[in-house]
Every structure is written in structure tokens, then in C-alpha cells.
Amino acid sequence: MNIQSDGFKRLMCVQCKGRLDSTFLTSDLITCPSCQQQYPVVNSIPILIDEKKSIFSFQDFLDERNLFFDISKKGKIVALISKLMPSMGGNNLGRRNFKHIEELLLQLESLEKPRVLVLGGSIIGEGMHEFVKSKNLEIVEGDVSFGPRTKIIFDAHSIPYEDESFDCVIVQAVLEHVIDPRLCLEEIKRVLKRGGFVYAETPFMQQVHGGPYDFTRYTRSGHRKLFQEFEEIRSGVTAGSGTAFAWAYEYFLQSLFGYNSTLRLAIKFIARITGFWIKYFDYLTKFNRYDNDGASGFYFLGVKSGARIEDRDLIKYYSLRD
16 A cells, blocks of 8 residues: 555655655555665554654554553443533634634645644544534644544654645644654644644643643743744634633642542542533633733644744733733
8 A cells, every 4th residue: 555645645754854655554564765764553553753752662552552542441430420521621712713724724825735734633623623524625633642533643753744745734732742842843844834834722721631741831922932933823812711710620629639539530520510610701801911821721823934033022922912
């Protein structure tokens, strides 16, 4: 089976940077024609990581370990409780933002469908359901974890695609889970075409999620600094201080009973039932400038244009964010 015919155009070996399009995907292996580096294939999913630069190994995936999402079977009672629990979080602008991104992509002058890379694409992100189903876009969904939508495994620190391979990169709820966000941004910039778009959603006031794979948080100004090499189109709060308060309420109650997993689950259920409504205060604050200082998370939509925001301008950025 040829890789290119299966939707993996412009794949690159993360060891020697050689092209992988001309190689052939067997049932369990990909071999780079340039350096002979071998990459395993698990359940038809190529594992294209650089073990020297990643915290993950080929063996992690060969053993099909649950590296992030718990895909193991849960007990019926636990599954029922999880299904009944309301969400403490939310994304109030995701659907609108993804609709806007599709509109921007369809304005590009190209003979081909706009090509979009979704980092952390093992599941559909909040507000993305219509976006990923669009017939106007070519969507490539990759992750460093197996999931229902994972098509290719790779580490965002070494994206296995050639320079300027994509018109857009989506990085929703991912950058908090990587070791070096700046290195990942360099990779995103590299694989984006000039004039291409980047869209990110990253938490600020959120408790740890993802266990050992949770590393970083950003203020809105810090988030802008991270995307310093991109020209801003739009940015703002994804969920406000009401959502942040709801998260804190749940984790506070659980911390009182953290020594007992069964009791902890019961407390989590009680916290969700009694506190889920707190997040709706976000609609009262309307994401004003004060809400920014206590927001649950932020989004950034930018374009690779050669523009750059200087460090001194970040101080003004804080004052002008209304």
C-alpha cells in the first residue's frame, strides 16, 4: 500500500528528513529509503517518532499502552456515573472560531483542497464536529496517543511532514501537554505554508488534567508571546473565570478525600451536580478585561506572514485586549 495513496502526502523521516512518500507501508513496518530507519505500524497506524528526542518510545505503542486517554474498559457503575456527570468545563467560542477558520481557508487561492493538520487529533475537539467533517477540507489527524480518530502517531516536537505541507495547523488543548511548547511552535511554523493559519486553545486557570503529561499554563499575554512569530487575526477567552471557579471547586472537594479512589469518584459526582452551574457566570462577565485575568483558557488565531510582535509591545497588548 503506497503511503501517498492513503492520504499521507509529504511524509518525512524524522531522523534524516528524507521523504517517505515513495516508500511502501507493509502491515507492520515503514522503512525510510534514505537512512533505513524503521518505523513500526500498529493497527494500520504508522508510529513516526524520534525516540532520541521524545519522551515516548516505539515499545510504548507496540504494547498499546494508554499514554494519555484511558481507553481501558470501565466497570458498568463507573461508566454510568461518568455518563450522568455534567461537565465543569466548556468552550464557548470553539464552534464559531472553527467556522471562521474554514471561511478563511476557502478564501485561499489554490487548486487543491486546503490541507489541515490537527495535533492531538485522536478525538474530536470541542466545537470541531462540523469542521472535521467538512468536504471542503483535507483533514490530517495525528496524535501521540491512540484514540478513535488517530490516523498517524507522532510527537509534536518532531512533526513528520515536509516544510510548508499544510494550510492550517490546529493545536487545541495540546500545548499544555508537551515538554517544550516553543520547539513545537517552531515545528508548526515549519510545516505551515506562508499565509497559512494556526489556531490554538490553551489553558490558564485550570487544574492538572492528563496526569503526568501536563506541564504548562499561559496568561493571555504569555500565550501571545508563544505565538510571537505569527500575525494575530483574533484571540480571546475560551472559557472565563466562572469555569475556572467550577474547576477549582471540584478539585478542592476531591483533594479532601484523595486517599480513597472510590470516595473520590463519589465526591467528584457530588461536585459536578452541585457546582456545574458556576461556569454559566461566564456569560455575565462576557469575557471582559477583568475576566481575562482569571480565565480558564485562551485561544489564538494567527497567520504565518513574516510579521512579529516585539516584547515591548506585549505590555501594550495587555492594555489593549478589550
